[in-house]
Amino acid sequence: MLGKWYAKPIAAIMAMVLLLAAGCAPDKNQGTGAEAEKKKDELILATGYEPEDGFDPTTGWGRYGSPLFQSTLLKRDKDLKIVNDLATGYEVSDDGLVWTVKLRSDVKFSDGQPLTADDVAYTYDTASKSGSVIDLTVLKSVEAVDPFTVKFTLVHPQSTFVNILVATGIVPKHAHGEDYAKKPIGSGPYKLVQWDAGQQLIVEANPEYYGPKSAFKKLTFLFLKEDAAYAAAKAGEVDMAFVLPNAAKQQVPGMHLVTVNSVDNRGILFPVVKAGGATKDGAPVGNDVTADIAIRKAINIAIDRKKLVEGIFDGFGTPAYSVADGMPWWNPDTVIEDTDFDQAGKILAEAGWKDADGDGILEKGSLKAEFTLVYQADDQSRQSLAIAAADMIRPLGINIKVVGGSWDDIARMMHSNAVLFGWGSYDPLEMYNLYSSKTAGIGWYNTGFYANPAVDEYMEKALKATTEEEALGYWKKAQWDGKTGFSAKGDAPWAWLVNRQHLYLVRDGLDIGQPKIQPHGHGWPITDNIVEWSWKK
Amino acid sequence: MGLVPFILKKLLRMAALLIALCILSFWLVSYSPLDPVQAYVGADMTRVSSEQSEMIAEYWGLNKPPLERFLHWGSAVLHGDLGTSMIFRRPVAEVIGERFMASLALMSTAWLLSGVLGFALGAVAGMKQGTWADRLIKWYCFTLASTPAFWLGLLLVMVFAVWLGWFPVGLGVPAGKLADDVTLANRIYHLILPALTLSILGVANVALHTRQKLVDVLASDYILFARARGEKGLQLFWRHGLRNVALPAVTIQFASISELIGGTVLAEQVFSYPGLGQATVQAGLRSDVPLLLGIVIFSALLVFVGNLAADIIYRVVDPRIRKGESA
Numbered sequence: 001m002l003g004k005w006y007a008k009p010i011a012a013i014m015a016m017v018l019l020l021a022a023g024c025a026p027d028k029n030q031g032t033g034a035e036a037e038k039k040k041d042e043l044i045l046a047t048g049y050e051p052e053d054g055f056d057p058t059t060g061w062g063r064y065g066s067p068l069f070q071s072t073l074l075k076r077d078k079d080l081k082i083v084n085d086l087a088t089g090y091e092v093s094d095d096g097l098v099w100t101v102k103l104r105s106d107v108k109f110s111d112g113q114p115l116t117a118d119d120v121a122y123t124y125d126t127a128s129k130s131g132s133v134i135d136l137t138v139l140k141s142v143e144a145v146d147p148f149t150v151k152f153t154l155v156h157p158q159s160t161f162v163n164i165l166v167a168t169g170i171v172p173k174h175a176h177g178e179d180y181a182k183k184p185i186g187s188g189p190y191k192l193v194q195w196d197a198g199q200q201l202i203v204e205a206n207p208e209y210y211g212p213k214s215a216f217k218k219l220t221f222l223f224l225k226e227d228a229a230y231a232a233a234k235a236g237e238v239d240m241a242f243v244l245p246n247a248a249k250q251q252v253p254g255m256h257l258v259t260v261n262s263v264d265n266r267g268i269l270f271p272v273v274k275a276g277g278a279t280k281d282g283a284p285v286g287n288d289v290t291a292d293i294a295i296r297k298a299i300n301i302a303i304d305r306k307k308l309v310e311g312i313f314d315g316f317g318t319p320a321y322s323v324a325d326g327m328p329w330w331n332p333d334t335v336i337e338d339t340d341f342d343q344a345g346k347i348l349a350e351a352g353w354k355d356a357d358g359d360g361i362l363e364k365g366s367l368k369a370e371f372t373l374v375y376q377a378d379d380q381s382r383q384s385l386a387i388a389a390a391d392m393i394r395p396l397g398i399n400i401k402v403v404g405g406s407w408d409d410i411a412r413m414m415h416s417n418a419v420l421f422g423w424g425s426y427d428p429l430e431m432y433n434l435y436s437s438k439t440a441g442i443g444w445y446n447t448g449f450y451a452n453p454a455v456d457e458y459m460e461k462a463l464k465a466t467t468e469e470e471a472l473g474y475w476k477k478a479q480w481d482g483k484t485g486f487s488a489k490g491d492a493p494w495a496w497l498v499n500r501q502h503l504y505l506v507r508d509g510l511d512i513g514q515p516k517i518q519p520h521g522h523g524w525p526i527t528d529n530i531v532e533w534s535w536k537k
Numbered sequence: 538m539g540l541v542p543f544i545l546k547k548l549l550r551m552a553a554l555l556i557a558l559c560i561l562s563f564w565l566v567s568y569s570p571l572d573p574v575q576a577y578v579g580a581d582m583t584r585v586s587s588e589q590s591e592m593i594a595e596y597w598g599l600n601k602p603p604l605e606r607f608l609h610w611g612s613a614v615l616h617g618d619l620g621t622s623m624i625f626r627r628p629v630a631e632v633i634g635e636r637f638m639a640s641l642a643l644m645s646t647a648w649l650l651s652g653v654l655g656f657a658l659g660a661v662a663g664m665k666q667g668t669w670a671d672r673l674i675k676w677y678c679f680t681l682a683s684t685p686a687f688w689l690g691l692l693l694v695m696v697f698a699v700w701l702g703w704f705p706v707g708l709g710v711p712a713g714k715l716a717d718d719v720t721l722a723n724r725i726y727h728l729i730l731p732a733l734t735l736s737i738l739g740v741a742n743v744a745l746h747t748r749q750k751l752v753d754v755l756a757s758d759y760i761l762f763a764r765a766r767g768e769k770g771l772q773l774f775w776r777h778g779l780r781n782v783a784l785p786a787v788t789i790q791f792a793s794i795s796e797l798i799g800g801t802v803l804a805e806q807v808f809s810y811p812g813l814g815q816a817t818v819q820a821g822l823r824s825d826v827p828l829l830l831g832i833v834i835f836s837a838l839l840v841f842v843g844n845l846a847a848d849i850i851y852r853v854v855d856p857r858i859r860k861g862e863s864a
Contacts (some may be wrong), residue, residue, distance in 0.1 A: 042713065044713055052624045052625045052626075052819065053624060053625055053626040053627075054625075054626065059626060060581075063581075100792050130596075131586075131592055131595070131596020132593070133577070133578055133579075133581040133589075133593075134583045134586055135584055135586050135588075135589035136589075137586055137589050138591070139586040148617065181626065193715065193718055194715055196709075196710060196811065196813060197635060197636075198636070198639065198715070198810075198811025198812070198815055198816075199708045199710060199809070200710075200712060200713070202715065213862075216637065218713065220713035222708065222712055222809075223809070224707060224708075224809050225809070228706060228707050228807075228809045231694055231698065231699050231706040231707075232706045232707070234699045235698055235699050235702055235705075235706050236702075237705065237706060237712060238712070346742060360844050406569075407571075407572070408572070409573065425584060427584055430584065433586075433660045441668055442587050443587045466796075489857065498843060512783050
């Protein structure tokens, strides 16, 4: 039948397609054994999203993970302690307003020019005017005192300014033009070779780098989403991939799973004032049920956090007890015994809550123990968390109505309803923002109008502290000082539920060291210690 | 009507269309529930204070009322400036140009493939109506027509990239290869799966319409007459079928440019292919208004040019249209 007039063209097309496929296929690296042998000094990674706006630290590049091309004044070691990088030391004046940083004198940019205080001042000056995610509103001025001394003057004392010094890579004043974000020059461990927008970033070791040399000559970062990264790992095309919990359960030959703890957390915020108020924009403030500390404490104690981790994140997470579990400013005393229904019931009974009409929901006078919990509707894991938490609490006699909404809806509801939020940062300023009475009702911070003068005082002291250790002590006391605090042991304005774990598939034999606890956001933070990575001998 | 006034009239229409489109899209975007500042800040809202948010809004002019923003944007566009993309921090025209060049190869390959393959399949099915070849082609087309492109794309990735390892799982060039070393073969190799996915939408459409038209044509008196003279097979199709069945195919093929743009959004997502589709998704999700509007204008132009081309080709292919209008 095919011996007809149309047989020839069809056969020709098919032959062409086959030829193309065959002709191109040898380009692909087949066989993982030979491949690994060949590229001992190269890595291909699919571990993060593309920074679309490029590699300019003055608009936010490098604030997570390693800035690769640039280096920062200070950095955090694997125990999250602050150590010197470009700096040889820093001093804070007694009033907390003037920060003086001394620089190393032997640092060169990858173009061979020396790095001086002028470059540092220029970097911070530019960043403060860039209208980007780098928040330098606290910085009044920055000046180069001499070639290797920089002086920062702040508007008000803020010990957390140190985190800006950790997160901001220094750019060269002489080479920071329009194209910088595409062709960065810096003093970091790597040099940019090529950036294929939307696809990949190729870097090589920077010979001018002053720190330990990377074990790899060349790194390629592919910009794939988690599912595509997983497919690439399965196809043997990458040495490392970031994956989601649902994919992590399956074995990928030649690779193993690395789980990294994070403070990428989820928790329930409660409005702590009684209903009746309103914000400037007219959104209602306060909720009579969650304003009762007994309700908030009972929920905190009754929740089974381990079960939430198992059920919703396939076990890839840890129970959360605060906004900053595991951070240097975290107070370990905030860990409570949970899944304790007897104790929770006792607290509620003592506060006068009882089920008088026998409908399974507690009352106190005319007030029914029910409230609404709103979550971000397009995030499936938040939805599951909200529903699971509500189901866990219902046997206590507290009825949580679960509602999904857009961020716009949430912005209107968040002062008068419980909200499922996610936070988690390398900066204790976040703690201040969430719990200070000064930030009540401002933006997304402290939407429950929590206020405790003792907590406020500790946090103000923490901000005014002139050394990191002093500040850490006050941050811890603000959480729980033995009598009061903003943790679940104290006023319990939140019920923290879980910290997510970030998951990476890593080629067998590749040693990525000891990754530190990661902040909110999956991907780039893993590159933090990238210069320490190597093949196991 | 001559060709020149015809084109002039079309251009005038295009201008009106673009203006209406700009107003409508801007109006729609201004009602988007996404706050552009928050979309830009994203997960960094833990560290960005409300003062900094205000600074960001001021820097990008987002604190002004929508009408003022629209007039500002509109007058800049009239001067040829599409503005600066918030997420890329580069001029919108530059971003679109770069992304479109990447998409162009994908879109044109898929477009040609669906046109040629669709027309050929339709012609075969029509000529062989009722035979096993016809049934096979129809079955194939119905299956394709009812298959979502992204689903098919995922299937292709799973089978050909992950299981068989014949093709890469994504991207437009080999991982880690320097631009100078990337060969044409490399590029084609990375193009095959996404182009195949994208072309599938068009194939079924063109094939089924061509087949139906050919069946109608073959039932006509002049074909009967031609057959009576002894013409058959390829000769019959060439002399009497081709021009007659070309019209619906041309219409569908050029009208499908709009679907093609929609399709690239999906295909590029599935194959991590760096084109306009990816940029569109990012602009939408992160409320990058200048980029989104730039892409809207650009794709509207593309669709318009496609339709215009179809109109012109009609006049070339079919003398009845050419003469009928000038009479």
